[in-house]
Amino acid sequence: MSEEFYRRGLEKAQQQDYAGAIAEFNQAIQLNPVFSLAYIKRGLAFYDSGATLQAVDDYTEALKLDPQSVEAYYCRALARLSLKNLPGALEDVEKAIQLNRNYAAAYDLRGMVRRKQGYIQDAIANFKTAAQLYLEQTDKDNCRLCLAKIQQLQPKEQTAIQPVQPTRAPIISINEYFTQLLDRAENGDTTAALKDLDWILQADNQDGQAYCCRGVVKCKIGKYQEAIADFNQALKLNFNHGIVYRNRGKARSQLGDYQGALADLNQALQIQPAESLVYIARGNVYRIMGKYLDAIQDYTQALQIQPDDPSAYYNRGIAYTCLEEMQSAIADYQQAASIYCEQEDWENYQIVFNSLQKIQNSTPEIKNQQFQILRQRILRLVGGHWEIAERLIQQERDEFPGMFEDWYLQRVIDKLERDRN
Template identity: 70%
Template structure:
């Protein structure tokens, strides 16, 4: 007879007739006071009807009768959590996990409890473990819910200084969880970042943001072909973000596909005309192609948008060096170093200082060589009579004050060559 009451209780609970279910379970327990499962089910009915304390009492009876029933600890943890008894809830959920290490719901509940206690990293670890277990059980929905909880718990990161390779801010549309993974990769932990992204894509192979993020990390690892495959997949999944084209352009440039890279940068800039990173990246590719003037134009555009972009100054200095405009290069290196110093980006600051020292060392010799070449050319134009050259130079000095010696020689040369062409 007690089984009949019990079965009727289950039926009424399914129909959400919790009062009727409680009555049936009570009759079953009256017939058999040691019926642990009836206490458990009545506890669930009490919980669903809002009688939390009565539910806790029934779950406690279950544990007294059989301390190995995992569900009793889990359910009592839920009830204690509802009563804001966090220590009690944690004690119960820990016991549930000890009894069944693969109890996904218990790990998820533990994450909730630890979050409420303020232990965020511990909570994230629990939600991650729960998501992994749900994934193994092919419970995609609960896995996604755990991922969302992880994303919500990730702290908002202060934007980091731009680096020459895939900066954290390169994907502006991803949520904080993906930003955290990029931060992890930026700090050198690319292996763990890739493992996390592989795990996410196993849970949801249609997550375009994850493909884009993994592509950025693979670029940092130097796996440019794999990165391009990820960016292509993100685009196929209708994630036409400017960052996808920009980062794919970087990968193509590293592989020597400069024209393809330029096409991607054009697309990124068309989608986001104020994207400084795209201008700098396109400038770097132009520079690699030997188009130094085109590179400088892009760096100029980046600096119009943000006059304090240290990377733009640094890269423009490199372009000026190739054009042998050493003074411009020195000024840009100094500006970049100053900004890196203010940002406390000591690695880039030191690199810029090293470049600056190198170019400052070479400038006197370069100027000397240039001056000698101008002197020789001028001597040829005046038939080897240096006194004539000196008189012409002095005339220019009288007409144009404050210019360099090389400038006056070049001016005399230009005028003499112009006269000969007439």
């Protein structure tokens, strides 16, 4: 009988009647609780109807029943990708490929995950493998789609190099051009950015903005004395922008000139009183000087301007740690970790995670106290029904595996409070 409900569920899913399909799969599972395929197909119906978390739950249940299910791993990877859980998606699709080395769709999906993680060459390699497998399987449409993805990712061939002209007329606008140069430097291409800036200054050595931008790039590669010289030249040429004072202040701080750094950052705030980055930079100087309360005040001001800035939370957490206010430090670290997670910035997330673990391992009583406080908050929000809370926490574990336990509790609390509001 369960097979009949399962068959009807497949038919309704094909007709895009997802609610009806889910109802049929429910019946099949009720009659046969170990029907792993029914969990997978119900998961697909949940996924197609937009209920991605429920889909993940069903794929997880299917894997408990059949740990070798390639389809379940692939489907859960796809769902986790849509939830922006890239590590979880990668783990699942890797498992699917281990179980079936000829699974073209899995290589295609792994390519998408690696592209989102910024590993372009790895993404291209996966798309190539997928395209070859699709071709061998006579799936020409998907093969063409993979080739199109590869073409999008491959660097465009450079045209013949034109002689450099001592003019910037072809540039769409000066501000946009400098923004592009700084973006390149931010993405690690500092050498090319410096070459362009050097050329600009050879063509026009009175360009204060170019000196400022070159100073910013030199800060990124640790040439602080040269950066300060460029910032000084920018100011001589009357480019009195707040970014000059902010970055010169940061460079002076790196060289141990804390009073000079504070003078520059105070001047930057005179020009840009609502710039959160200046408050964070000044807070960092205060913290290095041991003025922890002043630092906390600046980080707090930065968060009033930019409430979702994870670096402000993280640096304030460090300052609280220096004052041995561990509860406040833990709260800030958790908030920073949550935001970095939402931004998929896994490198900075790991840094915060390590700092949090260090505190909790050194003061286990604080960790236990924090856990109990979060547990009580969840209980109040779910009316005292811990089984509901456990289910919500498990959903977060499935969605974001490998996080610390307090983070799962805090995330559930944030969602419940947001829904209530």
